[in-house]
Amino acid sequence: MTNPTSEGRPRTLPGQEGTALSRSAARVVGVVIVVVISVAALLVRPSLVDASTGVGEASEGAASSSVMETGHTTDVTVKVDGMAFVPSSIEVPAGDRLQITFVNTGDQRHDLVFANGAESGAVAPGAQAVVDAGVVSEDLEGWCSLPGHRQMGMVLDVVAVGASSDEDAGADADASSVASADSGEGDMDHSSTATDSSVPTMAELAEAAENAEPYPADLSELDDSTEHSYTFTVTEGTEEVAAGVTRAVWTYNGTSPGPILHGRVGDTFHITLVNEGTMGHSIDFHAGELAPDEPMRTIEPGQSLEYTFTAGRSGVWMYHCSTMPMSSHIANGMFGAVVIEPDGLEEVDRSYVLIQSEMYLGADGEAADATKVAAGIPDVVAFNGRAFQYDAHPLTAKVGERVRMWVLDAGPNSPWSFHVVGTQFDTVWSEGAYSVYHGTSADGVTRGTTGAQVLSLQAAEGGFVEFVPSEAGHYAIVNHQMSLAEKGAHGVLEVLE
Numbered sequence: 001m002t003n004p005t006s007e008g009r010p011r012t013l014p015g016q017e018g019t020a021l022s023r024s025a026a027r028v029v030g031v032v033i034v035v036v037i038s039v040a041a042l043l044v045r046p047s048l049v050d051a052s053t054g055v056g057e058a059s060e061g062a063a064s065s066s067v068m069e070t071g072h073t074t075d076v077t078v079k080v081d082g083m084a085f086v087p088s089s090i091e092v093p094a095g096d097r098l099q100i101t102f103v104n105t106g107d108q109r110h111d112l113v114f115a116n117g118a119e120s121g122a123v124a125p126g127a128q129a130v131v132d133a134g135v136v137s138e139d140l141e142g143w144c145s146l147p148g149h150r151q152m153g154m155v156l157d158v159v160a161v162g163a164s165s166d167e168d169a170g171a172d173a174d175a176s177s178v179a180s181a182d183s184g185e186g187d188m189d190h191s192s193t194a195t196d197s198s199v200p201t202m203a204e205l206a207e208a209a210e211n212a213e214p215y216p217a218d219l220s221e222l223d224d225s226t227e228h229s230y231t232f233t234v235t236e237g238t239e240e241v242a243a244g245v246t247r248a249v250w251t252y253n254g255t256s257p258g259p260i261l262h263g264r265v266g267d268t269f270h271i272t273l274v275n276e277g278t279m280g281h282s283i284d285f286h287a288g289e290l291a292p293d294e295p296m297r298t299i300e301p302g303q304s305l306e307y308t309f310t311a312g313r314s315g316v317w318m319y320h321c322s323t324m325p326m327s328s329h330i331a332n333g334m335f336g337a338v339v340i341e342p343d344g345l346e347e348v349d350r351s352y353v354l355i356q357s358e359m360y361l362g363a364d365g366e367a368a369d370a371t372k373v374a375a376g377i378p379d380v381v382a383f384n385g386r387a388f389q390y391d392a393h394p395l396t397a398k399v400g401e402r403v404r405m406w407v408l409d410a411g412p413n414s415p416w417s418f419h420v421v422g423t424q425f426d427t428v429w430s431e432g433a434y435s436v437y438h439g440t441s442a443d444g445v446t447r448g449t450t451g452a453q454v455l456s457l458q459a460a461e462g463g464f465v466e467f468v469p470s471e472a473g474h475y476a477i478v479n480h481q482m483s484l485a486e487k488g489a490h491g492v493l494e495v496l497e
């Protein structure tokens, strides 16, 4: 199918299958090469069975076997401040055993793992654990292995004072630990080679969309109730992004986006947040105004909280997990929308909601690669949680019907230049204001024959557009930042006679 109007639309082209096959073959070859290199590295450096340092790192520390055990134990207490260990660096006489009392003074669970395999296990806020890091014969790196925490700066450097290679290794160890933290290549993470080859192609994403149940994009009907009660249960699972590519997803009520709520100005929402995950989570509703301290706090697995807000103003308001690192929690699926209609909003024939979000694929089955998230270049961009799903399962309308599309950019990072190919928007409402309207709008302004081609959204911005298709056909819904459309921010509105 080659439709000249479908910008960025995935097409099945001759030779595409062959491309997919050769990609798979390339992956196998890549894995084999990585394994061969890893084995070779272990053979060359038998004393460094240390996945966190990776292949090709300086090996000055190999002289460590000359260090004599002192029989002495160094005891250190390590605490948490925000997303950092305090202290973040520990000096230990070479040959001493290092015992760390890890006290989690943070507001969510953390752990402390070392490159030599010593680890605390998950430690809840307020709790503590003792880690025996063994006899320190060379510099040693530790970090928090919860997704994104290491990249946020939760790194603990152990410096072996007086190790034979200490003089010259010191500077190198600092440099290499920085490089290691920057690249995010640790044994709890994955090599960038493996990550890059696992990013699905447009055709693979489109095929996955064919096989998946689409997220319902219809905005639910409003009823007369002014009080709304919901339970939001957080769980952690996995989903298939494309054949053979899975990712961890953290969700509200099992879907990403979570439930789309709908109400009027003045409505009150009573939310019970239940955390059935394995780490701390939270929720932040932009639709209400309140002090964040209590309702937006991070709760531990097994805990719940009550969050009540009144929607004082209209908008398509984002909600999301606000537990650090927020970029990772959003990228892993924890977002949704609350649609609060402006007073006097006209009835239309079709009302859809589209939320754009990004994926930064980590190792297969794992959470988002926090280093990629920080770099801000997504692997996959989705409408309502899945790339190309409305190409596979188009939204529909009829000729002459007024179509309203509510749009929200959940991010965490990328903008959305929202455009519907073949249409001009005769109505645009963004972040609380009309810029274009057909006739005289509820705010009493007549805007005549103005129109718009795009509704521009930065992360967390939202609004709606309206248009009336005059001909039957397939109207592509895109992010006109075309590279993002080609990564999945694309769908179709099928207009029937």
Ligand SMILES: [Cu+2]
Pocket: 250, 280, 281, 282, 321, 322, 323, 329, 334
């Ligand atoms: Cu979360």
